[in-house]
Every structure is written in C-alpha cells, then in structure tokens.
C-alpha cells in the first residue's frame with residue numbers, strides 16, 4: 001500500500017479524450033494516487049459532469065489555465081468553484097489585476113486552491129532565464145493572494161525561499177529512468193522533485209502510456225519516498 005503522504009502529492013494528468021478512457025484509467029490507478037488532473041483535452045471533450053464523477057474518488061485539479069481579461073477570469077473561477085474541485089489554475093502572465101480578480105473570486109470557495117502557471121515546462125527559454133521569470137511571476141501571484149504556482153522543479157526551491165514554505169509548488173515535467181522528455185524542456189525525476197521543493201508532482205504520459213499505469217505510479221511513489229525519512 002503506497003505511503004499516503006506521498007500518494008497525496010502525486011497528480012496524474014488524465015490527458016485522454018473520452019469518458020470511458022478516463023474512468024478506466026481512474027479504476028486502474030485506484031488508490032495508488034491521491035489526485036487526478038483534468039486538462040483541456042478531456043474537459044473540452046467531456047465537460048463538467050465527468051469532472052464531478054472523478055472528484056468522488058480522488059482529489060481533482062482542474063487545469064484549464066485561464067488567461068483572459070480580469071472580469072472573464074473571475075467569472076470562470078466562480079464556475080470552477082461551483083464544480084467543487086480542489087484546485088484550479090490561471091496564467092500568471094495575465095498580470096496583477098487579473099490575478100487579484102481571480103483570487104477575489106476564489107475566496108468564495110475556501111476549500112479550492114488557486115494557483116498560477118509561471119513559465120510552462122515546455123518553454124524553450126534558457127533555465128536561468130526561466131528561473132528569473134518564474135520567480136517574478138510567483139511573487140506577483142503570491143502578492144495577489146493566490147495559494148501557489150505551477151513551475152518546473154528547477155525553480156521550486158527559489159520560489160519557496162521567496163514566497164514561503166506554505167506557498168504551494170506544483171511541478172509537471174516529471175521523467176525518470178531515461179524516459180523520452182517529449183515536448184517538456186525543464187524536467188526532473190520524482191526524487192529530485194521532492195528534494196527540490198515540490199509539493200505536488202504532475203505526471204501524465206509516463207503513467208498513461210506505461211504498460212501498467214498503476215505500476216508506473218507506484219514506481220514514481222517509491223522514488224518520492226526514497227528521499228524522505
């Protein structure tokens with residue numbers, strides 16, 4: 001049985017395009033992971049009903065990366081809050097006013113975490129530059145009252161240092177054992193993510209496309225656990 005402290009820090013990105021595929025993956029993973037992430041592909045295909053269904057067995061991160069004028073983003077945050085999900089995200093690039101409007105709307109849903117994407121893990125900018133920009137955007141999100149950010153493992157420690165240990169760091173771009181990095185540019189393995197200041201690891205294809213997704217999730221969890229006391 002996986003360690004609850006770690007399984008509650010592992011988010012599987014359900015980047016599939018059909019309700020049946022999503023439910024089958026949920027069932028295969030079972031209690032090996034604490035979180036599921038629904039992103040653009042699945043949400044556009046299947047909508048809110050599936051989100052509610054998945055949220056009955058697992059915590060749910062609705063990853064739609066809102067990026068629009070402040071009023072529109074605030075309204076979208078309200079709608080997401082109405083779904084009862086546990087976490088949503090916006091783009092920090094939307095600026096201070098947009099972030100503040102999103103935070104104000106999210107305050108009506110105290111159980112839902114609002115986080116901001118800093119620099120996409122697929123962005124080809126050099127790592128040093130990504131760290132500077134991600135930190136700048138993290139500060140903006142922190143000052144606007146958001147709960148945390150999405151960044152790569154390479155920026156997580158600096159962000160924690162500046163914004164405080166309670167400021168949530170969610171890190172996609174997780175690969176291990178020589179896996180193909182695909183479109184991801186700033187990657188790290190599960191153990192480095194834990195030691196590098198990540199609160200939550202987002203893993204998609206390395207689990208979804210594994211011969212046995214549950215075994216792949218357990219492998220990631222074992223690496224996460226290997227660096228904790």
Ligand SMILES: O=C(O)c1cc(=O)[nH]c(=O)n1[C@@H]1O[C@H](COP(=O)(O)O)[C@@H](O)[C@H]1O
Pocket residue numbers: 013015039063065089117119120121122150151172173174184202203204205206
């Ligand atoms: O917000 C995200 O979740 C996200 C931000 C980011 O900077 N990079 C990133 O990969 N993601 C998401 O994290 C998941 C990573 O998937 P894999 O690359 O397949 O592990 C995908 O669902 C992406 O949409």
